[in-house]
Amino acid sequence: MLDAAPSQPLDPGPGTPTGSGRAMPRRRFLGLLVAAPTLAAAARLGLAGPASAVTPGSEGIGPSVEPADDYDLGDLLNEAAAPTSQLITVVVGTDGTISFALPRAEVGQGITTAIAMCIADEMDLRLDQVRITLADARPELVWNQLTGGSNTMHSMFTPVRVAAALAKQALLDVAAIELQSAVGQLQNREGVITAPSGASVTYGQLATKAAVPTTRTASVELKAPGSFSVIGTPQSRIDALDAVTGRKVFAMDVDVPGALPTMVCRPPTINGTVVAVRNAAAVLALPGVTDVAAIPTGVAVRAATFGQCIDAVDALDVVWGPGTEDAKSDADVEAELVANELPLAPAPPVTQVIDKRFTFCFVSNSPLETNSAVARVTETSAEIWSSLKSPITAQQDIALALGLPPTAVTCHVVQGGGSFGRHLFWDAAKEAALASKAFGYKPVRLMWHRTDDFRQGRAHPMATSRVRVQIANGEVVNLEQRHTSVSTDYSHGLGEILSAYATKVPGVNFLAYTSGLFYLTQTVPYRFVSTDQAINEIDTGFNTGSMRNVYSPDVCTAMELVVDQAAAALGQDPYDFRLGYAKDARTQAVLERVAAAGQWGRPLPAGVAQGIAVHSEYKGRCAVLAEIDTRPETVDRKIRDAYTGPRVTRVVLAVDVGLPINPRGLEAQMQGGIMDGIAKALTFSLHLQKGTFLEGSWDNAYYTRQWNVPPEVQVIVMPPTTSEPGGAGEFAVGPTMAAVACAYARATGTVPTKFPVNHDQPLGFAVIPTEPPLPESPTDVRPSGA
Amino acid sequence: MPVHTFTVNGEEVEVDCDDKVRLLWVLRDLLGIHGPKYGCGLDVCKACTSLLNGQKFNPCSIEVADIEPTDEVVTIEGLPATVGAALHPMQQAWLDHDVAQCGYCQPGQIMNAVALVHQVHAEGRSITEHDLDGIRNICRCGTYTRIREAILAGEAAMYPTVATGS
Numbered sequence: 001m002l003d004a005a006p007s008q009p010l011d012p013g014p015g016t017p018t019g020s021g022r023a024m025p026r027r028r029f030l031g032l033l034v035a036a037p038t039l040a041a042a043a044r045l046g047l048a049g050p051a052s053a054v055t056p057g058s059e060g061i062g063p064s065v066e067p068a069d070d071y072d073l074g075d076l077l078n079e080a081a082a083p084t085s086q087l088i089t090v091v092v093g094t095d096g097t098i099s100f101a102l103p104r105a106e107v108g109q110g111i112t113t114a115i116a117m118c119i120a121d122e123m124d125l126r127l128d129q130v131r132i133t134l135a136d137a138r139p140e141l142v143w144n145q146l147t148g149g150s151n152t153m154h155s156m157f158t159p160v161r162v163a164a165a166l167a168k169q170a171l172l173d174v175a176a177i178e179l180q181s182a183v184g185q186l187q188n189r190e191g192v193i194t195a196p197s198g199a200s201v202t203y204g205q206l207a208t209k210a211a212v213p214t215t216r217t218a219s220v221e222l223k224a225p226g227s228f229s230v231i232g233t234p235q236s237r238i239d240a241l242d243a244v245t246g247r248k249v250f251a252m253d254v255d256v257p258g259a260l261p262t263m264v265c266r267p268p269t270i271n272g273t274v275v276a277v278r279n280a281a282a283v284l285a286l287p288g289v290t291d292v293a294a295i296p297t298g299v300a301v302r303a304a305t306f307g308q309c310i311d312a313v314d315a316l317d318v319v320w321g322p323g324t325e326d327a328k329s330d331a332d333v334e335a336e337l338v339a340n341e342l343p344l345a346p347a348p349p350v351t352q353v354i355d356k357r358f359t360f361c362f363v364s365n366s367p368l369e370t371n372s373a374v375a376r377v378t379e380t381s382a383e384i385w386s387s388l389k390s391p392i393t394a395q396q397d398i399a400l401a402l403g404l405p406p407t408a409v410t411c412h413v414v415q416g417g418g419s420f421g422r423h424l425f426w427d428a429a430k431e432a433a434l435a436s437k438a439f440g441y442k443p444v445r446l447m448w449h450r451t452d453d454f455r456q457g458r459a460h461p462m463a464t465s466r467v468r469v470q471i472a473n474g475e476v477v478n479l480e481q482r483h484t485s486v487s488t489d490y491s492h493g494l495g496e497i498l499s500a501y502a503t504k505v506p507g508v509n510f511l512a513y514t515s516g517l518f519y520l521t522q523t524v525p526y527r528f529v530s531t532d533q534a535i536n537e538i539d540t541g542f543n544t545g546s547m548r549n550v551y552s553p554d555v556c557t558a559m560e561l562v563v564d565q566a567a568a569a570l571g572q573d574p575y576d577f578r579l580g581y582a583k584d585a586r587t588q589a590v591l592e593r594v595a596a597a598g599q600w601g602r603p604l605p606a607g608v609a610q611g612i613a614v615h616s617e618y619k620g621r622c623a624v625l626a627e628i629d630t631r632p633e634t635v636d637r638k639i640r641d642a643y644t645g646p647r648v649t650r651v652v653l654a655v656d657v658g659l660p661i662n663p664r665g666l667e668a669q670m671q672g673g674i675m676d677g678i679a680k681a682l683t684f685s686l687h688l689q690k691g692t693f694l695e696g697s698w699d700n701a702y703y704t705r706q707w708n709v710p711p712e713v714q715v716i717v718m719p720p721t722t723s724e725p726g727g728a729g730e731f732a733v734g735p736t737m738a739a740v741a742c743a744y745a746r747a748t749g750t751v752p753t754k755f756p757v758n759h760d761q762p763l764g765f766a767v768i769p770t771e772p773p774l775p776e777s778p779t780d781v782r783p784s785g786a
Numbered sequence: 787m788p789v790h791t792f793t794v795n796g797e798e799v800e801v802d803c804d805d806k807v808r809l810l811w812v813l814r815d816l817l818g819i820h821g822p823k824y825g826c827g828l829d830v831c832k833a834c835t836s837l838l839n840g841q842k843f844n845p846c847s848i849e850v851a852d853i854e855p856t857d858e859v860v861t862i863e864g865l866p867a868t869v870g871a872a873l874h875p876m877q878q879a880w881l882d883h884d885v886a887q888c889g890y891c892q893p894g895q896i897m898n899a900v901a902l903v904h905q906v907h908a909e910g911r912s913i914t915e916h917d918l919d920g921i922r923n924i925c926r927c928g929t930y931t932r933i934r935e936a937i938l939a940g941e942a943a944m945y946p947t948v949a950t951g952s
Contacts, residue, residue: 237887240886307815668932671932672887705924779849
């Protein structure tokens with residue numbers, strides 16, 4: 001029934017102008033009307049060929065063209081998702097609302113709002129008439145349920161609109177009969193279809209009548225970009241009211257009877273193992289404690305409250321086996337990376353060479369909501385609630401761990417309290433399932449302690465990035481980059497996608513996931529005569545993952561610092577240099593906007609300076625101008641109990657994502673990325689000491705706080721340049737980090753070679769001991785006078 | 787186990803619980819009040835910020851035994867009732883500025899903002915940039931810029947007759 005779908009849109013219709021003024025053919029798409037009690041429609045799309053991925057604005061590229069210029073990670077994920085997207089269904093309810101179970105994870109990035117906007121636009125509805133939920137793990141979707149790579153809008157934009165357009169078309173067809181009118185004469189607004197006679201009928205009244213008894217194909221034309229009414233307009237988040245009233249439900253708020261608080265006593269070093277538990281009976285006798293059991297990652301305890309779990313964890317007497325990295329500290333890993341760097345080609349003697357290596361320290365990808373999951377396991381089944389960005393792989397892995405068939409495991413995707421890469425993995429969900437089983441099949445509400453989330457949770461891998469530029473005859477003739485990183489864990493399913501689709505990527509043959517992902521995401525935004533970027537990854541003993549992107553922020557920062565030096569060597573202004581070498585008009589446009597809005601080159605006192613950087617990824621372009629104040633009076637400003645340091649005083653960012661769906665949501669994502677970029681450049685990292693990360697609190701790991709927020713933040717959303725949305729979630733981090741680094745170099749007169757720049761300064765905090773495993777909560781914070 | 791009595795969001799509650807359990811777990815695990823979030827349990831991230839007799843405090847860092855029968859605890863769930871409207875002006879300001887992203891920290895941010903505005907005005911002044919710089923609540927999504935804007939808007943709504951000069 002679902003085979004033999006045409007891979008391309010049907011006959012092109014009349015030309016339609018787009019935002020960039022280019023004539024684009026109108027396209028018809030095939031979809032399905034699905035047999036269901038009420039009207040249900042699904043997109044039916046086949047494989048889009050790589051050729052279709054070339055976006056306007058990227059033509060006319062100069063001599064250096066990386067694979068990611070034409071075909072990038074987003075294209076690959078789209079291709080992997082396309083064969084199954086016909087199974088994604090929009091349902092019309094008898095109450096007139098439209099429901100869609102989104103097979104992606106909402107973790108704050110705003111995709112539920114943006115998807116609702118696409119449906120509302122195509123069906124002429126208000127945003128509040130669309131209900132978006134998150135789909136459970138659906139193994140039949142194969143590769144179409146991975147939330148990552150800033151790819152959700154890029155991959156869902158067309159399928160969800162095709163389904164919505166088909167539903168509307170079916171409703172109009174039935175309405176024409178009901179109202180004895182021609183479809184073309186019907187007016188359609190906010191779910192009410194009105195005939196010229198004035199008679200009307202609602203979507204809700206037609207929901208059952210329009211339902212089809214057997215599934216069949218149908219074709220439909222999508223709205224042209226010029227006639228969008230919701231897409232492209234600023235909209236507030238559809239869950240905003242729940243968020244500000246405390247009603248929004250996260251994993252630990254899910255109502256599952258009997259699921260008592262559960263925590264894990266973890267080893268003192270990374271991936272240490274349980275050898276013996278010496279006092280399980282004594283701990284079991286503590287107030288509130290109901291269960292104690294060893295699981296592969298530690299000793300799980302279950303109690304009436306999390307407070308009693310913490311006390312039980314600290315009361316446990318556990319004999320620990322060694323971890324996987326007990327001998328290593330930061331300097332050891334850094335030396336290992338340098339030793340394993342891929343070689344550069346010999347430089348011809350005639351060229352002037354700039355050759356720099358930068359080190360990027362481990363960074364925690366922990367969200368504010370720590371790893372958490374609810375699990376209810378029985379001898380024959382398991383039910384999990386957690387924020388899962390790879391729920392299918394999670395379901396399979398948890399089933400394997402429990403000795404159950406995957407079909408016996410249900411994974412409910414709950415909204416996440418942030419992710420930043422963390423929720424690509426299901427560490428808490430697996431532990432919860434194993435603990436539930438180990439406790440004799442009792443439901444558990446498992447949550448990681450904050451200190452564990454930093455110390456044993458996943459981290460962005462440490463990396464070095466060496467950049468060499470060769471200059472001859474007054475121009476840059478070559479840029480080479482050798483990125484060397486602690487291994488990134490791709491076992492969340494992206495690895496399977498990459499290996500399955502590796503042969504389909506034009507121009508690249510990669511043997512490993514790592515190099516595949518690197519080549520699919522990294523590109524040089526400049527038109528140098530030749531460029532060459534390569535990666536090597538080593539050491540698999542750490543628990544790693546992406547942190548709002550895997551490579552880009554580090555690769556971009558290293559490159560942009562060297563680009564500034566190349567400009568200086570040629571006696572050129574950094575902005576003029578970038579503009580001159582920019583690969584295309586879209587790159588130039590974002591640079592021009594930030595330079596103008598940020599007053600590039602304005603006079604500033606000594607110790608205050610600007611930096612500018614640009615990045616190309618996710619079918620988009622992003623430029624950032626940052627201003628930093630490194631004067632002593634600013635560095636040492638007095639904020640109670642704050643770790644201050646240099647302050648970024650102004651950030652101006654311009655982003656071109658092709659077609660912005662929700663400019664307000666996009667601006668929010670850019671602001672968040674700016675805060676991450678500042679943190680990664682200046683303060684935010686983990687210190688590794690003999691197999692233990694020293695940070696154990698938000699007052700140790702210096703993510704941006706209000707005292708480091710720039711007083712001036714301006715986000716410029718560029719008008720549409722293409723007819724499809726690119727990615728946004730991670731986009732701002734790289735160019736912001738790079739611009740801050742360049743500004744810092746200019747303000748201090750020293751080019752930093754390690755990030756964050758404060759990493760080798762004396763620790764700004766007292767290290768929380770690893771024994772007892774968890775710090776006790778304070779007891780004396782009653783406000784004076786309360 | 788000892789019985790503890792106090793008022794939460796206008797309702798008198800009675801919980802049977804070990805003395806040293808921190809109030810956050812009494813609220814979340816025993817009373818099912820989920821607005822205050824766990825982000826650290828160390829009085830650092832401020833995600834659980836609520837009000838104790840009108841002043842901001844962090845329930846993760848106070849033992850339930852230290853809560854007196856006369857104490858009134860207000861969490862985000864109880865905030866609207868304090869002004870008799872559907873939403874507190876600070877919540878409305880949060881909506882107007884579309885502050886939230888994942889939303890996990892926002893109940894604590896809003897409770898902190900309400901307390902901060904009241905505290906500053908009790909000192910006979912308005913919110914300054916320095917006040918905003920001093921806010922400790924973590925937002926890992928990085929909504930800080932909108933939080934600052936919303937606090938100033940919320941302040942203007944809470945104290946409409948006072949000129950805000952920051």
